[in-house]
Amino acid sequence: MKRIAIIGSGISGLSAAFTLEERRRAGVPVEYVVFESGPRLGGVLVTDRVDGCLVEAGPDSFLTEKPWAADLCRRVGLADQLIGSNDADRKTYILVKGKLIVIPDGLMFMVPTKILPTVFSPLFSLSTKLHMAREWFHPPGKAEADETVASMVERHYGPEMVDRLADPLLSGVYGGEAAQLSVRAVLPRFAEMEAKHGSLGRAMLAARRKMPAATPARPLFTSLKDGMQQLVDAVVARLSAAALRTSTPVQSIQPQTGGWLVSAGYVSDQFDAVIVATSAQAAAALLQSASASLASELGAIQYTSSITVNLGYDQQVRSSLPPGFGFLVPRSEGKQMLAATFVHNKFPHRAPEDRALLRCFVGGARNEQVLQAPDEEILRVVRAELRQIIGLTAEPLFTRVYKWKGAMAQYGVGHLERLERIDRLRQQLPGLALAGNGYRGIGVPDCVRSGSASASDVLVFLGLAEAEPPAKVSQSA
Numbered sequence: 001m002k003r004i005a006i007i008g009s010g011i012s013g014l015s016a017a018f019t020l021e022e023r024r025r026a027g028v029p030v031e032y033v034v035f036e037s038g039p040r041l042g043g044v045l046v047t048d049r050v051d052g053c054l055v056e057a058g059p060d061s062f063l064t065e066k067p068w069a070a071d072l073c074r075r076v077g078l079a080d081q082l083i084g085s086n087d088a089d090r091k092t093y094i095l096v097k098g099k100l101i102v103i104p105d106g107l108m109f110m111v112p113t114k115i116l117p118t119v120f121s122p123l124f125s126l127s128t129k130l131h132m133a134r135e136w137f138h139p140p141g142k143a144e145a146d147e148t149v150a151s152m153v154e155r156h157y158g159p160e161m162v163d164r165l166a167d168p169l170l171s172g173v174y175g176g177e178a179a180q181l182s183v184r185a186v187l188p189r190f191a192e193m194e195a196k197h198g199s200l201g202r203a204m205l206a207a208r209r210k211m212p213a214a215t216p217a218r219p220l221f222t223s224l225k226d227g228m229q230q231l232v233d234a235v236v237a238r239l240s241a242a243a244l245r246t247s248t249p250v251q252s253i254q255p256q257t258g259g260w261l262v263s264a265g266y267v268s269d270q271f272d273a274v275i276v277a278t279s280a281q282a283a284a285a286l287l288q289s290a291s292a293s294l295a296s297e298l299g300a301i302q303y304t305s306s307i308t309v310n311l312g313y314d315q316q317v318r319s320s321l322p323p324g325f326g327f328l329v330p331r332s333e334g335k336q337m338l339a340a341t342f343v344h345n346k347f348p349h350r351a352p353e354d355r356a357l358l359r360c361f362v363g364g365a366r367n368e369q370v371l372q373a374p375d376e377e378i379l380r381v382v383r384a385e386l387r388q389i390i391g392l393t394a395e396p397l398f399t400r401v402y403k404w405k406g407a408m409a410q411y412g413v414g415h416l417e418r419l420e421r422i423d424r425l426r427q428q429l430p431g432l433a434l435a436g437n438g439y440r441g442i443g444v445p446d447c448v449r450s451g452s453a454s455a456s457d458v459l460v461f462l463g464l465a466e467a468e469p470p471a472k473v474s475q476s477a
């Protein structure tokens with residue numbers, strides 16, 4: 001019987017555990033132990049029920065385009081629980097000079113693919129619209145080195161596009177800044193499109209033309225009827241209860257002849273392999289004595305913190321709010337809020353018909369220190385900004401503030417080269433696998449994929465599975 005330790009029970013660690021559990025049930029001689037420092041399993045996937053509303057403390061959904069999270073849902077029997085976002089009402093606003101302006105139709109991420117809606121949109125100045133027209137003739141060519149998202153977007157569409165779209169969109173997904181994040185790690189498809197087509201607009205249209213005409217439109221986001229916690233609960237229910245150790249922080253992992261020694265509290269336990277499914281920062285601390293160089297590379301992957309502020313309101317507020325999924329706030333607007341989601345529109349059944357549910361984001365690279373502020377102060381700021389932005393003055397029926405310290409990995413310029421170095425150093429420590437949002441995608445689907453892949457790698461290393469040919473995957477969140 002081979003023993004595998006999994007450190008961290010976020011969705012990355014749980015996917016690794018479930019992959020091992022599937023193999024164990026199929027007769028593979030393997031057992032696993034999941035170590036979790038906190039009192040509950042699931043990491044940042046937490047769903048609460050308040051006043052008839054389903055409140056997501058962490059992620060509320062995942063990109064439908066990336067199949068791995070939905071696949072895991074199916075593997076744990078939740079196929080009939082998958083739901084799509086209410087895209088009939090999909091409309092997102094950008095705050096520009098204090099006013100909400102809708103993102104024009106045909107803008108894919110930040111690439112315009114329809115001329116008229118963009119030409120008539122007040123979101124962009126004439127100068128940006130001229131940039132967009134010139135972009136059509138951008139010559140193909142691969143940038144010599146990695147660069148920031150801001151630098152690439154500015155080369156194609158000018159600085160206003162960075163401020164009004166690239167930066168707020170990335171704040172929403174990564175809690176990060178376009179001026180820091182690596183285009184090759186965060187938007188690899190953009191780098192590929194530029195190399196092949198030059199113009200991102202022409203590349204998007206070419207990709208769309210290749211799609212079969214009858215492809216049914218899928219919702220942009222997928223989630224679960226009872227919230228993201230439903231995935232955690234379903235996975236945990238299928239794992240062996242004796243293998244789950246909550247409130248058990250691992251202090252160190254040490255390679256030993258023929259295995260690994262995992263030390264948690266006063267207890268040390270021997271394993272044949274270890275999957276470290278924590279943040280890269282926590283992995284660095286765990287691996288410090290095993291390999292200082294690996295720890296140093298892992299520790300160089302930066303993280304930002306995030307706060308979600310959920311506010312419930314009555315029917316009167318609901319009918320006074322704008323339609324659509326919510327709004328993004330560019331840095332130039334000088335607000336603390338990064339974005340707000342109108343949950344009752346995005347996933348209607350998450351709030352009863354007589355309730356409005358708002359989910360606001362604060363923090364990120366822009367405002368790390370806000371994590372120190374008491375909840376009341378954060379609520380005061382969010383409510384003041386909601387009053388300024390959408391004229392919302394009503395008292396909320398309930399509020400919930402969730403703070404996530406160092407939860408969002410930031411893929412800086414050179415991230416992919418760093419991953420190659422990490423991989424080389426990791427291979428010097430046989431039986432060690434890394435999973436989590438610090439490496440090849442921050443979104444839930446990528447974390448699921450990384451957890452499952454780490455489990456498969458470890459099984460191959462232990463001679464319990466055949467190596468599979470590598471799949472081509474996108475690295476963006």
Ligand SMILES: Cc1cc2nc3c(=O)[nH]c(=O)nc-3n(C[C@H](O)[C@H](O)[C@H](O)COP(=O)(O)OP(=O)(O)OC[C@H]3O[C@@H](n4cnc5c(N)ncnc54)[C@H](O)[C@@H]3O)c2cc1C
Pocket residue numbers: 007008009010011012013035036037038042043044045057058059060061062063248249250251277278279282286306307308404407408435436437438442443444445447
């Ligand atoms: C507020 C917020 C909103 C988000 N929204 C979305 C979204 O809508 N869609 C989407 O796709 N993604 C979203 N994300 C990103 C995504 O949810 C995360 O990247 C992903 O869930 C991370 O999973 P993980 O398992 O890698 O890490 P985590 O969930 O952080 O889990 C790591 C676990 O390791 C444990 N741990 C750490 N050190 C130790 C140790 N020494 N010993 C034992 N245990 C340890 C921690 O306690 C934690 O439970 C969001 C993230 C946040 C924070």
